[in-house]
Amino acid sequence: MAKLNFGGVEEEVVTREEFPLEKAREVLSTETIAVIGYGVQGPGQSLNMRDNGFNVIVGQRKGGKSWDKAVADGWVPGETLFELEEALAKGTIICYLLSDAAQIELWPTVKANLTAGKSLYFSHGFGVTYKDQTGIVPPADVDVYLVAPKGSGTSLRRLFVEGKGLNSSFAVFQDATGKAREKCIAMGIGVGSGYLFETDFYREVTSDLTGERGTLMGAIQGIFAAQYEVLRSNGHSPSEAFNETVEELTQSLMPLVAENGMDWMYANCSTTAQRGALDWWKPFRDATKPVFEQLYNSVKSGEQANISITRNSQSDYRVKLEEELAELRESEMWRAGQTVRSLRPENS
Numbered sequence: 001m002a003k004l005n006f007g008g009v010e011e012e013v014v015t016r017e018e019f020p021l022e023k024a025r026e027v028l029s030t031e032t033i034a035v036i037g038y039g040v041q042g043p044g045q046s047l048n049m050r051d052n053g054f055n056v057i058v059g060q061r062k063g064g065k066s067w068d069k070a071v072a073d074g075w076v077p078g079e080t081l082f083e084l085e086e087a088l089a090k091g092t093i094i095c096y097l098l099s100d101a102a103q104i105e106l107w108p109t110v111k112a113n114l115t116a117g118k119s120l121y122f123s124h125g126f127g128v129t130y131k132d133q134t135g136i137v138p139p140a141d142v143d144v145y146l147v148a149p150k151g152s153g154t155s156l157r158r159l160f161v162e163g164k165g166l167n168s169s170f171a172v173f174q175d176a177t178g179k180a181r182e183k184c185i186a187m188g189i190g191v192g193s194g195y196l197f198e199t200d201f202y203r204e205v206t207s208d209l210t211g212e213r214g215t216l217m218g219a220i221q222g223i224f225a226a227q228y229e230v231l232r233s234n235g236h237s238p239s240e241a242f243n244e245t246v247e248e249l250t251q252s253l254m255p256l257v258a259e260n261g262m263d264w265m266y267a268n269c270s271t272t273a274q275r276g277a278l279d280w281w282k283p284f285r286d287a288t289k290p291v292f293e294q295l296y297n298s299v300k301s302g303e304q305a306n307i308s309i310t311r312n313s314q315s316d317y318r319v320k321l322e323e324e325l326a327e328l329r330e331s332e333m334w335r336a337g338q339t340v341r342s343l344r345p346e347n348s
C-alpha cells in the first residue's frame with residue numbers, strides 16, 4: 001500500500017500502479033463473478049469487469065426492465081445472463097447488488113448458495129451492519145468484503161469508458177480463506193476504481209448515509225431551494241434565480257473546485273466575490289452544522305437505516321418515490337433548469 005499524506009494525516013491507499021489490472025486478473029482467474037441485480041451499480045461494475053477481462057455473469061429477475069437492459073448491454077441469456085438462483089449457484093464471488101431493502105428478501109436464497117470458500121461481495125456496509133434489521137448474517141466459512149464506489153454506477157461506467165476512474169473504499173468483514181483482502185482489492189481494481197482507501201463496514205455505511213443525506217444530495221438541494229426562494233420572493237426572474245443558484249455552480253465553478261480546490265476557484269472569481277464568500281462561508285457552516293450533527297446521530301442510532309428499510313420495503317414504494325421525485329422535477333426551480341439546459345449551446 002502506498003502511504004500518502006492527506007492534509008497532514010498519513011493514510012495507506014491502494015493505487016493501480018501497485019496493484020495493476022494484470023495482478024487483479026491473476027488473483028481472480030479461477031473465479032466466476034456473479035453480479036446479482038442490474039439496477040445502477042450492477043451495469044457499471046459488471047460491464048467494467050467484463051471489459052477488464054474478468055469472468056463475469058449477471059443474475060437478474062427475468063422479464064423486467066433490468067433484464068432487457070442487460071440483454072441490450074450484451075449479456076446473453078443462458079450464457080452470461082441467468083435468473084437469480086442460477087447465477088447464485090454458478091458464481092464463486094457473489095456481488096450482492098440489489099437495492100439494500102431488496103437484499104433482505106433474497107437473503108435466504110443467497111445464503112443457501114454460499115458454500116464454503118465462496119465470496120460475498122457488497123458495495124455498501126448496510127446489510128451486514130444493520131443485521132438486526134436485515135437478518136443478513138453471512139456463514140462463517142465464506143469471505144465477506146465490500147468495494148464501495150464513491151459515486152453513481154452511471155459515473156463509474158462513464159469514467160471507465162473515458163479512461164478515468166471513480167475512487168472506492170474497500171473493507172474486509174470476514175476472511176475465511178486467508179485471501180479475502182487480496183480478492184477484495186482485485187475486485188476494486190476490476191470494477192474500475194481510480195484508487196482504493198480502506199475502511200470497515202460500519203464506517204462505510206455511516207459515512208455514506210451521512211454524505212448522501214448531506215452535502216452530496218440532501219443538503220445541496222435544501223440550500224439551492226432556500227436561495228432560489230429568497231431570490232424569487234425578491235422579484236428576480238426564474239432564469240436569473242436558477243443561473244445564480246445552480247447553473248453557474250455546475251457549469252463554471254464546481255469544475256474549477258474539482259480541478260484544483262476551493263481556494264483556486266475563489267482565486268478565479270472577482271475580488272468582490274472573494275470578499276463576500278470569505279465572509280459568508282463561516283455563517284453558513286455554523287447555521288448548518290447542527291443539522292449535520294442531528295443527521296449523523298440519526299444515522300448512528302440506526303434510525304436512518306430503519307426508515308430506509310421500512311419505506312423501501314413497501315409494495316408501492318416505487319409509486320411513492322416517483323411522486324416525490326416528480327415534486328422536485330415539477331418545482332419551478334427544476335423546470336426553469338430544464339429550459340436553461342436546453343439553451344446550452346451544445347444542446348441546441
Ligand SMILES: NC(=O)C1=CN([C@@H]2O[C@H](COP(=O)(O)OP(=O)(O)OC[C@H]3O[C@@H](n4cnc5c(N)ncnc54)[C@H](O)[C@@H]3O)[C@@H](O)[C@H]2O)C=CC1
Binds near residue numbers: 039040042061099148
Ligand atoms: N446507486 C448507486 O450508484 C450506488 C449504490 N450503492 C450500493 O450498491 C447496491 C446496489 O444498489 P443499486 O445499484 O442502487 O440498486 P437498485 O435500486 O438499482 O436495484 C438493483 C436491482 O435490484 C432488483 N430488485 C429490486 N427488488 C428486488 C427483489 N425484491 N428481488 C429481486 N431483485 C430485486 C432490480 O431489478 C434492480 O435491477 C446497494 O447496496 C447500494 O447501497 C453503492 C454506491 C452507489
Ligand SMILES: CC(=O)[C@](C)(O)C(=O)O
Binds near residue numbers: 151152
Ligand atoms: C452514489 C452513491 O455513492 C450514493 C449516493 O451513496 C448512493 O447512491 O447510495
Ligand SMILES: [Mg+2]
Binds near residue numbers: 149150151208212
Ligand atoms: Mg455512496
Ligand SMILES: [Mg+2]
Binds near residue numbers: 208209212
Ligand atoms: Mg449510498
